[in-house]
Amino acid sequence: MATRQSPTVQRRRLALTLRKLRERAGFTSVEAAQRVDHDGSWLSRVETAEVRPHPNDVRALLALYGVDDDQAEAVIAVARQAKQRGWWQRYGDVLPDWFAAYVGMESEASVIRTYECQMFPGLLQDEAYARAVFQAGPIPLREDELERQVSLRMERQKILTGDDPPIFRVVIDEGAVRRVVGGPDVLRAQLNRLIEESTRSNVQVQLLPYSSGLGFDGSFVILDFPPMPAPYPDAAEERMVYVGTLTGALYLDRPAEISAYATAHEQLQAVALGPKPTRDKLLALTHELVK
Missing domain, CATH: 3.30.870 (Endonuclease; Chain A)
Structure with a gap:
C-alpha cells in the first residue's frame, strides 16, 4: 500500500467493503444495522461514506458477516485510519x-x-x-x-x-x-x-x-x-x-x-x-x- 494514506480514501474503501461484505452475507442494510444495535438508516449512511463508524461497530458488523481473524483486523485498521484528520483540514x-x-x-x-x-x-x-x-x-x-x-x-x-x-x-x-x-x-x-x-x-x-x-x-x-x-x-x-x-x-x-x-x-x-x-x-x- 502507498505510504500516503488518506482518511478520505480509507473512508470510501471502508464504506464499499462493508457494503460488499453485507451483500455477500445476505443481509439488508436495515437488518444488519438493527443486529448491531443501530437504527435502520445508520448503515446506509456508513455505506455511502457519510458517517465514519466507530471501530467497535465495524468489529460487530464483521462478526455478523462472518469475517474474523486477520481479515477483520485489516478492515478495523482501515476504520481507525478513516477517523484521522487529513493535512488539508x-x-x-x-x-x-x-x-x-x-x-x-x-x-x-x-x-x-x-x-x-x-x-x-x-x-x-x-x-x-x-x-x-x-x-x-x-x-x-x-x-x-x-x-x-x-x-x-x-x-x-x-x-x-x-x-x-x-x-x-x-x-x-x-x-x-x-x-x-x-x-x-x-x-x-x-x-x-x-x-x-x-x-x-x-x-x-x-x-x-x-x-x-x-x-x-x-x-x-x-x-x-x-x-x-x-x-x-x-x-x-x-x-x-x-x-x-x-x-x-x-x-x-x-x-x-x-x-x-x-x-x-x-x-x-x-x-x-x-x-x-x-x-x-x-x-x-x-x-x-x-x-
Whole structure:
C-alpha cells in the first residue's frame, strides 16, 4: 500500500467493503444495522461514506458477516485510519467539502490522469500563476482568502516530489498554455515551470495542439488508488473520475463512467504531441512571449 494514506480514501474503501461484505452475507442494510444495535438508516449512511463508524461497530458488523481473524483486523485498521484528520483540514476555512473530498483522494492516488482545456494543472502551477488564476476567478476572494488558496495549491503539489509519488499523466490543450493569465511574464515563467516538471520520471506532459483538430468539452481527472494488500478481504475502490464545476463536483465511480473517461483520455493522448515534442513546443512559446 502507498505510504500516503488518506482518511478520505480509507473512508470510501471502508464504506464499499462493508457494503460488499453485507451483500455477500445476505443481509439488508436495515437488518444488519438493527443486529448491531443501530437504527435502520445508520448503515446506509456508513455505506455511502457519510458517517465514519466507530471501530467497535465495524468489529460487530464483521462478526455478523462472518469475517474474523486477520481479515477483520485489516478492515478495523482501515476504520481507525478513516477517523484521522487529513493535512488539508487545516485549510477548512477556504476549502469547501466537495473539494476537500478531492484533495483527500488526490493525496493517496497512485496514478493521476488529467485533461486540462482552460489552464495549467493545479499540481503544476507556479505560485504567481496560481495567484493570478484566483485573482481572475469568477468568485471574488478577499486577499487573505486568496493567499490561503494559493498556499493550499502549493501544499498539494508536494505529493509529486515526496515519498512514493504518484504517476502523473497530463494532456493539456494548446489554448490553455496560450491563455495569458497574469500577463506575459507570469505565463512565460509558468511555461518554464511546466517544461521543468515534465522532465520528472513520474510526470508526463503532452500538448494537444490546435492542428490535431480534436478537443474535449471540459477538464477531468482520473484517480487510480493503490490496491489493498492481503489479508484485506476486498480490493474495494480502485478508480474514480472527478469533474469539477464552479460550485461543486461530480465524483463518478460506475464502471461505464470510468470506462468512458479512460477511453477519452487515451484518445487525447494518442493525438497529442509526445513528451519531447511537447517540451519543444512549450519552449518555442516562451520565446514568442519575449518578442
